[in-house]
Amino acid sequence: MPFSFLRLPSPTHLSRIFRQLEQDVETIINVLQLGPLGIVEHKYSITEVQAAKDTIHRAVETWH
DSSP: OOOOGGGSOOHHHHHHHHHHHHHHHHHHHHHHSOOOHHHHTOOOOHHHHHHHHHHHHHHHHHHO
């Protein structure tokens, strides 16, 4: 199968493709990073944990 250099994109088009790829990768990295430490390190109080358990218990009882 012969290879033709005429099919290669122009340098300006190639530059645009790489710039878009770089922006897309940067966006993906930003999305995958952890959120603010305050959210990640939140410690739930005993009251909050008990309220969540009570809610789940009521939901299961209603479902039955």
